[in-house]
Amino acid sequence: MRSLPIAAGFLIVAVLLASVPAGEALAQAAPAAKLTTIPKDKDGDIKLYLGDGATVKGAEALGRMRRDAEVILWLAGNQFFAMDDVVHAFQKKNPGLGVGLITLPPGLLLDAIRAGGWSYGGRDYPGLPDVYASVNLGHLKQLRQAGLMDEYGIYMHNELEIMVGKGNPRQVRGIKDLVRPDVKTSMPNPVNEGIMQFYARKVLERHGIWNQIAAGKECVSCDTTPNNWFTAVHHRETPDRIRAGKSDAGIVWKTETLEAVRDGAPVEAVQLPPDDSLRAEVSYAIGALKGSGRAQAAARYLGFLASPDAQAAYARYGFVNATAEELKLKPIPQ
Numbered sequence: 270m271r272s273l274p275i276a277a278g279f280l281i282v283a284v285l286l287a288s289v290p291a292g293e294a295l296a297q298a299a300p301a302a303k304l305t306t307i308p309k310d311k312d313g314d315i316k317l318y319l320g321d322g323a324t325v326k327g328a329e330a331l332g333r334m335r336r337d338a339e340v341i342l343w344l345a346g347n348q349f350f351a352m353d354d355v356v357h358a359f360q361k362k363n364p365g366l367g368v369g370l371i372t373l374p375p376g377l378l379l380d381a382i383r384a385g386g387w388s389y390g391g392r393d394y395p396g397l398p399d400v401y402a403s404v405n406l407g408h409l410k411q412l413r414q415a416g417l418m419d420e421y422g423i424y425m426h427n428e429l430e431i432m433v434g435k436g437n438p439r440q441v442r443g444i445k446d447l448v449r450p451d452v453k454t455s456m457p458n459p460v461n462e463g464i465m466q467f468y469a470r471k472v473l474e475r476h477g478i479w480n481q482i483a484a485g486k487e488c489v490s491c492d493t494t495p496n497n498w499f500t501a502v503h504h505r506e507t508p509d510r511i512r513a514g515k516s517d518a519g520i521v522w523k524t525e526t527l528e529a530v531r532d533g534a535p536v537e538a539v540q541l542p543p544d545d546s547l548r549a550e551v552s553y554a555i556g557a558l559k560g561s562g563r564a565q566a567a568a569r570y571l572g573f574l575a576s577p578d579a580q581a582a583y584a585r586y587g588f589v590n591a592t593a594e595e596l597k598l599k600p601i602p603q
Contacts, residue, residue: 305381307373307389308490308501314349314372315389318356320365330369331387331394338369340566343381343398345463345553346372347427347504350528351586358578363569374502375403376461379411382558399567402555404463406601409554413601421556423595424574425588428548429469431539432507432521432529439517444472444545447518448481453496455510455519456482457503458489464503469520472545508534522551524587552591556601571598 307315312327317334319325325333334341344352349372356368371378371387378401381387386395401418403409404427412418433441439452447454457465473479486493490501498516500506508529510516518539523546526538543549555574557567573579575596584590 303384304386304388304393304395305377305384307377307387309390311373311389311502311505313505314346314502316352316356316370318360318368318370320360320367324353328390328392331389332392334369334394335396338367338563340366340400340563340570341369341371341396341398342400342402342570343371343373343378344400344402344555345375345378345404346502347404347464347522347525348372348425348553348583348586348588349504350524350531351583351588354582354585355579358582359570359573362573362576362578363566366566368570369398371398374457374462375405375408376463376466379403379408380461382412382417397558397561399561399563400555400557400570402553404551404553405467406552406554407467408463409556409601410603412556412558417558417560418556418601419559420598421554421601422571422574422598423552423591424555425553425580425583425591426548427522427524427551427553427588428541428546429464429472429520429551430523430526430541430546431518432511432526432536433518433539434511435535435537437537437539441518441539443539443541444476445478447473447520448478448496450496452517453498453515454482455498455500455503455507455516457520458491458499458501459483459487460489462500462503464520464522468547468551472520472547475544504528508532508536511536527587548589552595556598 315327315330317325317330352370360366409418409421431441459465459470473482482497484493488499491499493499504525507519507521512534529536561567580590
């Protein structure tokens with residue numbers, strides 16, 4: 270959702286961040302914009318890792334994050350399953366430090382930065398992150414243009430594949446099979462899910478089947494055709510829809526199929542050739558927001574990502590490590 274034009278929304282946040290810490294700024298900014306709504310039943314994507322080792326989730330985590338977290342991370346949602354290990358490794362190096370975490374589609378996270386925070390379960394939770402990450406550098410360029418971020422690093426890589434039911438009952442072999450009349454698909458939405466915005470749509474367009482999938486619609490949690498559903502949070506919905514028999518296949522990240530299998534879902538992967546998997550292209554970009562009241566802790570987290578412990582934690586879940594050069598912070602390009 271976009272309750273303000275991009276420039277206007279970022280301008281409000283940027284002006285406030287320039288004068289007071291992020292949490293206080295957004296408490297003042299909340300009346301200026303309707304906060305971005307988190308889809309229902311997403312408690313697993315909202316966590317507060319307390320300094321004493323306890324973890325709280327959902328609305329309670331949102332309500333306590335500004336008070337009890339020394340650093341707040343808003344990260345592209347497709348890494349949610351790795352984050353317990355990543356955050357615990359970070360806390361091991363920084364004992365007693367509380368970490369707030371939201372893992373949702375990066376476009377939705379960007380909307381919330383623009384709006385000044387979240388609405389969830391009928392309540393408002395104004396506030397900004399200290400660290401933001403996306404699967405596309407373009408999102409960080411918007412933050413640079415708004416004066417909210419200066420530097421970034423690439424901290425890991427991924428690739429596309431097709432998730433299908435165990436045994437691949439529809440015998441889906443490649444991208445073109447996604448528009449066969451006997452195949453029902455679950456696809457990331459093109460509104461705020463970076464996997465579709467920046468990667469999968471390009472592949473579907475190159476194969477000439479985007480219009481058959483989208484049917485002219487760009488929406489969230491919606492049917493575009495009798496055979497296709499656009500998700501709100503694809504990494505949770507697609508395996509659930511395949512399990513329930515509502516969908517036969519869907520484009521996901523490779524790491525998401527691995528996690529679904531670990532979680533017991535009856536799914537498997539159809540691997541794609543490099544031109545369709547985009548394995549040489551997919552990069553995760555991260556940076557700290559300027560004006561944060563927790564800048565020192567944010568810098569410690571970004572430094573931690575370049576450590577062997579952080580890279581190993583991600584690699585255990587199928588992510589491809591970044592190079593030492595990619596991990597170095599550098600100016601966000603024009």
